[in-house]
Amino acid sequence: MTELLWGSRPQPRRGPKPALTLEGIATAAIAVADTEGLAAISMQRVAGELGYTKMSLYRYVPGKAELVAVMTDLAIGEPPQLDQDADWAGQLAQWAERLFVGFGAHPWLLETTAGPRLVGPNELGWLERALAPLGDTALSAAERLDAVTVITGHVRTIAQQSLAAGPQQRPEEQLTSAMTQVLAEHGERYPAVLAALGAVDPAEQNQAMAFGLRCILSGLRQLMAERAVGNG
Known part of the structure; x- marks a missing residue:
């Protein structure tokens, strides 16, 4: 795992030039996770997205857990540049x-x-x-x-x-919508909630x-x- 995340994994010296890269595999996996969620990620699925067999991916990443770790760091991206003039x-x-x-x-x-x-x-x-x-x-x-x-x-x-x-x-709009009907019938039991929701300025939601x-x-x-x- 350390070698994959920190780029110290030795590259193979024999055989044909690698057709895939770890970053390319992770990028394809990120695209799947973004649209379908993390549960959709599998070595088989990512290999299919790239047009390769599942076994082809194991040359670059040992399994799903390692792939997710690489995906995570790649998706997080480089740290933001902050305004150095700000406190x-x-x-x-x-x-x-x-x-x-x-x-x-x-x-x-x-x-x-x-x-x-x-x-x-x-x-x-x-x-x-x-x-x-x-x-x-x-x-x-x-x-x-x-x-x-x-x-x-x-x-x-x-x-x-x-x-x-x-x-x-x-979120706050959804919360208000979900509570409106209940409070209409049981608002006297929850006066603080009723008062707060009734006085909310939409501009402050x-x-x-x-x-x-x-x-x-x-x-x-x-x-x-x-x-x-x-x-x-």
Whole structure:
């Protein structure tokens, strides 16, 4: 797995020149996953997309698990270029927005990037890009990692909700629609929910991504300010 992700796998010296490449195989697999989901991925299916036999692929990748790992790092892409003139909060906001776009483009990444696993150079580069702006802040090393984890978790949650809502309806609109009939009959039992949904300004709907990120960054800024006062 390490050799595949980090490009140190030795190339075969004998036989005909390879007709396929690992990147080409992963690119074809990404196209399948984007349109049909991760469950559609198999060595047989990807080989068929490329016009080769399944056995042909094993020369480049040992199996599906390794292929998915390569797909993941390739689909994540190179880490975003952030505005170096922005402060740490502005750079992290940009980073989070780019991550959200990436999950939207490849929804299956929500599954393949969850849990402990060997990460590739692109994914590690994203972490590097997020941690760099926090390097000169008052946060400890553990807190910097935790801050990125919290931001990633927020982005992941909103992306999952958006995916569940579908392309034609945004999460908060779907929630309101689903509750309208129930609240019409049982609203007296849930006065706070009824009051909140009844007073929502449509212009302020579907702002959970920006609102949550603003709260996280404001909390981090407050913590840094408190530490500055304590150390002053």
